[in-house]
Amino acid sequence: MADTAGVKRTGRRLEHPQAGEIRVDAVLHALADPIRLRIVRELSDGHDDMACIAFALPVSKSTSTHHFRVLREAGIIRQYYEGTSRMSRLRTEDLEVRMPGLLGAVLNAARIAEGDDTAAGTEPVPAVGGR
Amino acid sequence: MADTAGVKRTGRRLEHPQAGEIRVDAVLHALADPIRLRIVRELSDGHDDMACIAFALPVSKSTSTHHFRVLREAGIIRQYYEGTSRMSRLRTEDLEVRMPGLLGAVLNAARIAEGDDTAAGTEPVPAVGGR
DNA sequence: ATCGTATTACGATGATTGTCAAACTACGAT
DNA sequence: ATCGTAGTTTGACAATCATCGTAATACGAT
Numbered sequence A, B: 001m002a003d004t005a006g007v008k009r010t011g012r013r014l015e016h017p018q019a020g021e022i023r024v025d026a027v028l029h030a031l032a033d034p035i036r037l038r039i040v041r042e043l044s045d046g047h048d049d050m051a052c053i054a055f056a057l058p059v060s061k062s063t064s065t066h067h068f069r070v071l072r073e074a075g076i077i078r079q080y081y082e083g084t085s086r087m088s089r090l091r092t093e094d095l096e097v098r099m100p101g102l103l104g105a106v107l108n109a110a111r112i113a114e115g116d117d118t119a120a121g122t123e124p125v126p127a128v129g130g131r
Numbered sequence C: 001a002t003c004g005t006a007t008t009a010c011g012a013t014g015a016t017t018g019t020c021a022a023a024c025t026a027c028g029a030t
Numbered sequence D: 001a002t003c004g005t006a007g008t009t010t011g012a013c014a015a016t017c018a019t020c021g022t023a024a025t026a027c028g029a030t
Helices: A024-031 A034-044 A061-074 A092-098 A102-116 B024-031 B034-044 B061-074 B092-098 B102-116
Strands: A077-082 A085-090 B077-082 B085-090
Touching: A024 A034, A024 A061, A024 B024, A024 B034, A024 B102, A034 A061, A034 A077, A034 A085, A034 A102, A034 B024, A061 A077, A061 A085, A092 A102, A092 B102, A102 B024, A102 B092, A102 B102, B024 B034, B024 B061, B034 B061, B034 B077, B034 B085, B034 B102, B061 B077, B061 B085, B092 B102
Parallel strands: none
Antiparallel strands: A077 A085, B077 B085
8 A cells, every 4th residue: 555656756765644643733733833834835825746945935954854844744744756856745635534624724824814914903804714 | 901890800910812912823832732732622621611720630730830821821711810719711712713713623633533542543533523 | 977956864052842849929718 | 817729930950842054865967
């Protein structure tokens, strides 16, 4: 199982927790960091597969690697190599099984909080992403 | 504002963020700790107002105080004094406005993960707390 | 083989965090 | 006024964490 068939194997190995091993604590901890939350937001923002470098994060390369690893080990993203680039993708489905609605709620909350900067919570919140 | 009318005033003051000031990062960070998550789960588990001591946490008094403060300063719980006891209550509505569905998703995920201990993720998850 | 690009690995460092014990404060009851 | 209960504050400690720079690795192109 999980033969990684079709994926261009490049020799490097990346450890991922299985869907059933994803821990709530780890996920919350991973999402609690502004930079990591930003990465997740960008990943969910249309571009599903992105190389690390494409994020233009305000940190050094090694710090960037660190954050991606935390996300991967928490089970939030799946990574694979493509040439020298490492692509990242949200594990949306696995997360939905283990913690239904959580990722969506976090992303939605981040979007709501973003609106704060301009229109500081005077209005009762426009209820983004309503059902 | 916030006259705390009707509440037995006891001289001590507790700082709470306003609903509009609740930060996603702080909430996620607060919930990422097992002990704090346990507190939140117990609070949501029927008993809405509980004295700190009623939780029987596996930590010292000072550590307990610390965790309750983190939860309070993140905006997750509201606390008030009643005699020598300090009561805690989930700020469910404030949280719902700022991050709709988040608290519920976290609690639900924790419940799902709990079932792991016995029935380790072989089944496709019984979808706890359905709509 | 060599070079450039993308990323990792290896310390190192300063900040935060979870934990505790001991001393202290606030309140209710005696 | 005294005592017990409930919680706070302070200071300390070890562990974790985010951050960096530098050296090393893997891969594609030349």
